[in-house]
Amino acid sequence: MIRFLHKVAKPFTSTAQPQINLPKHLKPTRINLSLKSYLKSNPIKTILLFSDLLKKKISAVDSYSLLYVIKACAKKSLGTEGKQTHTLVIKLGYEPIIFLQTSLMDMYAATTNVSDVHKVFDEIPNKNVVCWTSLISAYMRNQKPYRAIEIFRQMQMDGVEPDQVTFTVALSACADIGALDKGVWIHDLISRKPEFSEDLSLMNALVNMYVKCGDIRKAMLVFDNIRVKDVRTWTSMIVGYALHGQAEEALRLFSALEEQNKSRSSQSRGTKDQLLVPNDAMFIGVLMACSHAGMVEEGKRYFRTMIEEYGIKPRLSHFGCMVDLLCRLGLLKEAHSFILAMPIQPNAVIWRTLLGASGVHGNEELAAVAQSKLRELNASLVGDDVALSNIYAAKGMWEEKIMLRHEMTQRRTPGCSSVEVGKLHS
């Protein structure tokens, strides 16, 4: 821990009086430029430099330096240092600077919890669109999409007009919960501002919302209307087709992108930055498409292309897609060898895929292997035992089934269930 203060006061309830009048500097000072430059390459250095500055020349600390150090704490998930900086903001009298308040919200979202974010938000007297968006985004980061949408509505009732960023986050919340009606409503609001259609992040969020809410036709319409697309635009659409079982469309789109790249690179030499090189996320979409369509040979070919042509190191999710692909076609032994040959340790998702497929294809031997691996990983769920037990039953292996049931009751932990009341909390 890097200590800025001898005693860390409670930032939310501090009654410290401002010691420095605002604004101190109209332009960033030289030291601030250093703090800012390290923020990108080495955020810890920003914090250390700031700590030094505080000891040697506290009068040089202004709202810019505080901002950069707050951002550094957020980047490195340093909650204690972030809280100390918050205390400093109050002690030095920089509370009225709204930029600091929004970055503090962002810092708490990254380091502690949403309730701290909400406390900062509540204490801002004149909340603007960025404050509201930061709050919505904080709820999204903490997997609370229902609450995010609720706050989005609250913001509008408060008479604050959403900007492109607010809409982007709100659409992502709709995508998360499959709220097509709300997504369409937001799309309508966006359409009233033609300049918003130039915002690629917003358009990507719109494509993704339609994809996740199941309206693939509308997603494609939006996709087609985006003049300058990026890798994320293409990935959303490829994943969209893959998720909806339209594997051929997904792969057609992937080929179209490859074609586009080919023709662009042959046209002129200086357009390398115009190439949209497929990345690891896009290949997840491609492999998912092959898996859902049972295209095992194509899947293997794309897996190789990814590694050999594009130099992408497969991650756990890519291996997972391949295991899924083999398992769906009942190639259980091949899937098992594939898992054993993986250069990284397979996780519970992968073993559970094999377990599920062993159940479907009645292979009790591999089901037991997968089951024991899940137990080794300490990741076995009651459902996994039930899956294996069902296979034993289907095969008439009653002794094994009884043994397993006995083990299950020995290891049993109390069950728990949750009920969602209304739709407001998630």
Next chain:
DNA sequence: TGCGTAGATA
């Protein structure tokens, strides 16, 4: 000087 979008299983 502050807020943003894609990604394996069941």
